[in-house]
Amino acid sequence: MKRRTFVTATAAAAISVGATARDSRAATAASSTEVSTDLAEQQRLLVLAHEARRNAYSKYSNFQVGAALLANDGTVITGCNVENASYGLTICAERTAVFKAVSMGYRPGDFRAIAVAASADGFSPCGACRQVLAEFGENINVIFEHKNQPVAKTVEELLPYRFKL
Ligand SMILES: [Zn+2]
Secondary structure, three states: OHHHOOOOHHHHHHHOOHHHHHHOHHHHOOOOOOOOOOHHHHHHHHHHHHHHHOOOEOOOOOOOEEEEEEEOOOOEEEEEOEOOOOHHHOEOHHHHHHHHHHHOOOOOOOEEEEEEEEOOOOOOOOHHHHHHHHHHOOOOEEEEEEOOEEEEEEHHHHOOOOOOO
C-alpha cells in the first residue's frame, strides 16, 4: 500500500548500512547548544514530518502527529504516533522515530534535528519525548510550527535541568 511507504529515499539507503551510522558517530557530535539548522533545512524536515503524519494510527484521538529525525550522516528517519485501546500504551511520533533510529544502529550524538508536525499550530513535543530526545543529544534541534512559521529550539532549551543518571 503506497500510503504506508514513508521511509524516505535517504532512510531507505541507510537501512542497509547500519554500520555506517555507528562509524560516523564520534566525528559528528555538535558541541554548541545553539540551533544549528537553517531555515531551508527546517522547512524540508517539516515537509517530511507532515508526510509521516499521514501514517499516524490515531483512531482514538484522531490527532495525527509526524516526526522527521535527521541524523548527522544525512539520513532522515520518520515516525508517527501509534495509539492503542489501552491509552497508556500509545507512543508519540517523536519516540517512534528515535526508537526506529536506535534499532538501525544510531546512538547518542548521532542526531542533528527533529521536526514535529501536527494539525494544531504551536504543537511541540511532550515532556516524555523531550526526555527521550535529551538522552540522545541536548543539542538536537527541535523544529515545530508556530503561526505557520518554523521554530527551532535545542533540546537543552526545551528541557533544562533534565533528569540524568
Ligand atoms: Zn511525546
